[in-house]
Amino acid sequence: MSKITIVGAGRVGEAAAQFIAKEELCRELVLIDVRDGAAAGTALDIQESAPLMHFDTKLQGYTDPQAMEGSELVVVTAGLPRKPGMSRSDVLDTNVSILDVIVDDVLKHAADAMLMIVSNPVDVLTYRAWRRTGWDRTRVFGQAGVLDSSRMASFVALETGFSVEDIHAMVLGGHGDSMVPMTRFTTINGISVDHFVDAPTIERIIERTRQGGAEILALKKNSSAYGAPAAAIAAMVSSIRMNRKRVLPTVSILQGEYGQHDIAMGVPAVLGRGGMERIVELVLTEEEQVMFSRSSAAVREDIARLPAQQPVGL
Numbered sequence: 317m318s319k320i321t322i323v324g325a326g327r328v329g330e331a332a333a334q335f336i337a338k339e340e341l342c343r344e345l346v347l348i349d350v351r352d353g354a355a356a357g358t359a360l361d362i363q364e365s366a367p368l369m370h371f372d373t374k375l376q377g378y379t380d381p382q383a384m385e386g387s388e389l390v391v392v393t394a395g396l397p398r399k400p401g402m403s404r405s406d407v408l409d410t411n412v413s414i415l416d417v418i419v420d421d422v423l424k425h426a427a428d429a430m431l432m433i434v435s436n437p438v439d440v441l442t443y444r445a446w447r448r449t450g451w452d453r454t455r456v457f458g459q460a461g462v463l464d465s466s467r468m469a470s471f472v473a474l475e476t477g478f479s480v481e482d483i484h485a486m487v488l489g490g491h492g493d494s495m496v497p498m499t500r501f502t503t504i505n506g507i508s509v510d511h512f513v514d515a516p517t518i519e520r521i522i523e524r525t526r527q528g529g530a531e532i533l534a535l536k537k538n539s540s541a542y543g544a545p546a547a548a549i550a551a552m553v554s555s556i557r558m559n560r561k562r563v564l565p566t567v568s569i570l571q572g573e574y575g576q577h578d579i580a581m582g583v584p585a586v587l588g589r590g591g592m593e594r595i596v597e598l599v600l601t602e603e604e605q606v607m608f609s610r611s612s613a614a615v616r617e618d619i620a621r622l623p624a625q626q627p628v629g630l
């Protein structure tokens with residue numbers, strides 16, 4: 317993968333560019349933003365860190381969407397972030413109209429690319445992008461669960477004092493208050509987390525994970541989270557770029573898996589050169605199934621609010 321484009325050179329886009337460049341996940345990294353000079357300035361700033369951070373990735377920033385031409389992956393981080401007190405769904409209308417324009421640009425200039433959606437509400441926007449492109453679902457997916465799982469793993473580390481190195485957490489479902497933290501797959505070097513912490517502590521970890529984005533937003537007030545979201549983007553890009561085939565929670569289009577059709581939700585998926593190569597279907601417990609269904613209902617509610625469109629590529 318020699319060229320990646322990030323559309324939206326705001327906080328998340330900038331931080332993602334830093335990680336992607338630092339890890340040399342592509343030769344050419346393009347940033348695009350509608351704000352005049354924003355992408356160019358950001359690209360130059362990161363480029364000037366290259367001698368210190370030791371990377372050879374070349375960065376360029378533009379306002380012209382044509383600059384995405386030849387990209388193998390387009391990451392969409394453009395859109396309104398929420399403000400304190402707002403839910404991710406509150407930014408739906410604005411972000412759908414921004415996304416539609418970007419998807420049309422991708423269809424025009426980078427029709428062979430893969431599309432990773434990050435802008436919120438990410439499940440609904442991933443669904444929208446998939447419908448609008450008409451592409452195979454392997455090429456259109458979103459980031460949410462890698463971040464939520466990293467948050468959960470961080471809270472497990474804070475509660476136990478153990479190294480994050482050994483902690484694995486898994487959060488599925490929609491990226492919202494109805495996300496589904498999968499406690500039985502949360503382990504410390506293979507040992508279930510409930511071996512180390514009691515039920516009230518697990519509940520506290522789950523609740524903090526659900527409110528992870530809101531907690532940061534409430535503290536910072538004028539910015540939502542971007543460091544961990546950017547690291548999550550880089551982890552997914554790395555798995556695709558290096559064909560590592562990591563099993564990562566990925567906002568994926570479900571076509572019968574988990575009893576769901578025609579919806580985008582976070583499920584474990586294999587990420588490799590072919591994009592979202594395969595969904596891993598788990599047998600859910602009754603309790604998990606209830607949470608998953610509640611989560612899918614919340615995503616469907618937002619999908620029902622989407623303005624009508626003629627799917628361009630279908």
Ligand SMILES: NC(=O)c1ccc[n+]([C@@H]2O[C@H](COP(=O)([O-])OP(=O)(O)OC[C@H]3O[C@@H](n4cnc5c(N)ncnc54)[C@H](O)[C@@H]3O)[C@@H](O)[C@H]2O)c1
Binds near residue numbers: 327348417
């Ligand atoms: N999925 C996740 O886990 C996750 C995590 C954090 C943030 N987000 C979402 O990512 C998005 C960006 O967050 P942020 O904090 O970087 O916001 P930000 O305001 O810092 O940046 C958004 C950028 O998008 C640009 N933009 C707007 N319309 C555009 C267009 N048509 N083309 C190109 N650029 C355009 C803006 O000029 C701005 O620079 C938000 O929707 C936020 O909710 C998602």
